[in-house]
Amino acid sequence: MRVTHLAVAAFLALPLAVTTASAGPGPAPLPLSISSVLPAPAEAIPGREGFDLTPDTVITAGGPAVAIAEQLAAAWRPATGFPLPVVEDATNNAIKISLDGRLDGEAYRLGVDRDRVELTAGTPAGLFNGVQTLRQLVPAEIESRKIQKGPWTIPGGRINDRPRFAYRGAMLDLARHFHTPDEVKRYIDQISRFKINFLHLHLSDDQGWRIQIDSWPRLTSIGGAPGTGVRGTGGGFLTKAEYREIVEFAAQRYVTIVPEIDMPGHVNAAQVAYPELTCDAVAPRPRIDIRVGYSSLCAGKEITYRFAEDVIRELAAMTPGPFLHIGGDEAHSTPHADYLTFQERVLPMVGKYGKTAIGWQEIAAAKQPNAIVQYWNHQAPPLETTGRVIMSPADRAYLDMQYDLLTPGGLHWAGTTEVRDSYSWDPDQLLSRVPKELVFGVEAPLWSETLTDLAEIEFLAFPRLVAIAELGWSPRSTHDWNSFKARLGAYGPRWTRQGVHFYSSPQIPWS
Ligand code: NGO
16 A cells, blocks of 8 residues: 655656766676676586577476476566467477485575576576576577567576575565555665575564554554555555555565564564553554664553564565564563563464574674574674574675665664675674574675665665675685676666666776
8 A cells, every 4th residue: 555655756766877977988898708697606507509589489497397497488578579388398409407315495406508498496486596597698689678689699508506504585665665565676686686585574573563463453454554665755554455465466576575573672663553552551653764772562561562562473474485573673671571571472473383583683683593683783893693583784784875875775873884895704704703504695785765766766766785695605615706796787787678776886897
């Protein structure tokens, strides 16, 4: 459900202005090779001859592979104008997509030679990953929605690829400014091309509440009303039907949604709707500024736990994925003992409804044997925990940090973050007191204090999200800034054709 935005027009020209100012004529596109892929494949061996897509090329697939084959055909038909039928069998001029029980999880293998392309994986998710690789191996004109000339040569060679980390996430903040289901879907479509497999949605905060909860209807009728975005812009919330549609759209791209309700801090919008959730039962005023740390649920009241359990139960029921995020950050106005009491009662509720809890790094202080901790604050004392950790260091992985002080949008409380800063760290070496076996993966959060529309989202996310995606997917042995920046520079024309408002960083040799 969308409530009108006031500030849509203001931004649109900005990313383009920055883009052209810093880009210049740029080098000519590099010839594609089997390793021109983002994120870098685990192993890529060039071959002699490539495969030409022609009007007679067919895609072969059976069983669960058919849906993935259809996705590939749909991606390539508009620009090639070729029919690319998905058939059961063919010998020549074929792209063969099949499941192979010897592979598992998200891994895939790709072989390209003159007569055929073969993509195999143990699961549909693996095939989907292989298709994202294949899509990057044909020239950028393939991204056009109108027929282009070609030739459509896929460079020859072999790829043997698998992820370094199981969790490779991105996050959108719908609370500070609401983003519509269509905007969220477009973002999912973009991130899934880089093998990001989780999207965390920050659905509640001091300003607004963005997900329908039937047992507490004023959360959205008041907390999602017009004007509940930062500076009074926007407003809106996801109905359960819209949320389920997003979940389904994401599932088709092998992205799992992780919903977050932030507690016990960041709850002003809920308390405006239900004053009984404060200790003194007095309704606070609605807040549209961007200060943090002033609101808290009341750990001493039973209604707090009824509220938490109702929300968790309804959220779990509409979420097929394994994780629920319960926030836990910056509860500066919750006394520490109350914070522990709250978390030690609420974290287990997530398990009761069949999910694993994730919380921001502050939850590490509570007894939370199964919860996953999301590291974010590089300024806090060293994180210690015995559970799994998702790495989102604000000075590297927060996509809402400005690139530099002159680029539009974003904040800079954690410093400015150019593309090279987001690429140059190692997720399992950053925290001295967390053993590397506990690092579950990486996530790139994008907070929306300054963001009202998709152009602004894309400008901050791209290209830095790709740096985080590569840290999450590619083996450390492939980590190489020069290689990364060349592959990224060659990717630019794809975003241009897709109409993605990326920041053309002066650090990257854009083709
Ligand atoms: C912090 C804070 C958020 C802000 C964000 C802005 C976390 C986990 N809590 O990150 O409320 O939106 O910074 O960068």
